[in-house]
Amino acid sequence: MSPRRLRALVRRVIVEIRRDRPSLALLFIAPILVTGLFTFILRDASGPDVHVAVASQGSGPAATLVSDRLEGALTAAGMAVTHANSVDEAQTAVRDGSASIAILLPASLAPGTGATITLLTKGLDPSGDTAQIAAVSQAVLGGLASSMGAVLPAITHATVYGAPSSDPMAPFAPAIVAFFLYFFVYLLTGVSFLRERTGGTLERLMATPVTRGEVVTGYTLGFGFFAMVQVALLLAWALVAVRVPAIGPLPGFAVGLGISVAGSPLLAFVVVLLLALGAVSLGIFLSTFARTELQVIQFIPVVLVPQFLLSGVLFSVDSLPSVLQPLVHVMPLAYAVDALREVFIRGADLSVTAVQVDITVLAAVAGLFAAVASRTIRRDVV
Amino acid sequence: MMNSDPIPPAAPDAGGAAIRAVGLVKRFGPVIAVDGMTFDLAPGRIYGLLGPNGSGKTTLIRLLTGMTRATEGTAHVLGVRMPDRANLARIGYMTQGDGVYPALTAGENAQFFGAAYGVEDAAQVDEALRLVELADRAKTIAGTLSGGQRRRLSLACALVHKPPVLFLDEPTVGVDPLLRVQFWGHFRRLADAGTTIVVSSHVMDEADRCDELLFMRAGKVIARGSGEQLRTEAGTDDLEAAFLRFAGETAVAA
Known part of the structure; x- marks a missing residue:
């Protein structure tokens, strides 16, 4: 692998994304908007009007x-x-x-x-x-x-991990952060790489001494860079709440979701980043099977929605029908959601076996998909 | 930093030929795209691959550049058997499509492909842009260039590393007559400087600008020679008629 060629590839990917303003907005603003909306709905849902x-x-x-x-x-x-x-x-x-x-x-x-x-x-x-x-x-x-002259006892709720949280968003936050990141990174990489394939630049690139490994690594590092910024931004948004005091007639408000995290945000960052790198390779891999950008989007219900349903984002993995349980183990998102819940809610660190397993699997999936993705770039591109 | 792919020395065993094909065959399932081609192409000359769509021109170029593997036979470029990734540093390839990044500027495109070929010298990148008269457009986003300018940029990206062998797949498709004349001026200058150029085309009026023509039909070279030679041999003063004459003969012979 030539460091010079790799550097040129990474720089090119970064320049391309930086110039693509709508995609940048999608990458950075959309997850914040969606998680913000989700949190607002969950936290401020009005009880039923009975x-x-x-x-x-x-x-x-x-x-x-x-x-x-x-x-x-x-x-x-x-x-x-x-x-x-x-x-x-x-x-x-x-x-x-x-x-x-x-x-x-x-x-x-x-x-x-x-x-x-x-x-x-x-x-x-x-x-x-x-x-x-x-x-x-x-x-x-x-x-x-x-x-009947009796008084029912009061029922209260306590939790093993941390104080019982009255924040309905707390159990969802790790999963939502992971899912939206996975979603947006996949979408951007898939579409970008499809353009590379259909625009003739990939064929041209393959007529230079550049290797397939360099192309996939270049993409992974280039998109990885933006994924890193996105993860940092999204985690900051989710975990921090900056109070803006009332100024004159404007009421005070908070910026950020202020979700409490029991463990290390840095560990959460590592988990999400590994997931994002896997999403880059997934995007490259799936772009092989697409001819148009619309088809990249059409893969979402096939590839991403099942992961959303089976990875414990909304429905607990334990509550899934037993037939579907084995599928959970092949969903990369499930490992990220599990690791993030461990970190956010239980306050787990790297010494916890579950976190070790999750991180190992995520790294292996990212590596495996990168290898598979590079196999899809053929010198035989027609 | 060392270049991790040293360029292999040219083997002189090709008898001085820049490009040599021996019994080259490419099959796609039941379709035979290239059907047993054997030829030598000498350095510093412009060769025209002429034939209708589907005659195997693009597949031949892809075989010679090592973009696809031959089913049978061998292809050597500068004495190195293709496919050979390191040898690609000495080959320029202008694809049928523009194959440039629309979000990058013209300069960034040339610089990127230069880096892919191992060119680090900014002056050499500028030179390629100057050669195609795009030096003043270096900072223009490629997506906003006119069709002709993009085509020129595509050419610059193919010759930024000063390759001794240049493959041009239908370089003048969709190019206006004035630019076409300019392109052929570039090609001639490069050939005079020692570059071996292989141009595919289905436009007969361009053919006379080549030093030598290879008429192609159904994956075979059906005739070879200068435009003048081919016309004389076919007994016509029209290259198109000559092609049809040769094509007719092979059809009857087959």
């Missing part, structure tokens, strides 16, 4: 006591409550939208009768229904307990 219609099928003082206590508990939990005189009336209220959920109490709730309380929703929004049902169920149990 409007309950309560209908009791029973009569008499016992039934009235239950529905009174229940309505009291629901109101205390901040929900709007209306009393329906019949099951039909409650159903109509849900159907026409004046109530978001209806509680249908059976004729008798006497202990030992195996009575069933029915919660009725529209059924158009499964996740919204789940949230409502959770909120209502708790209030229903509290109301019933008090109508």
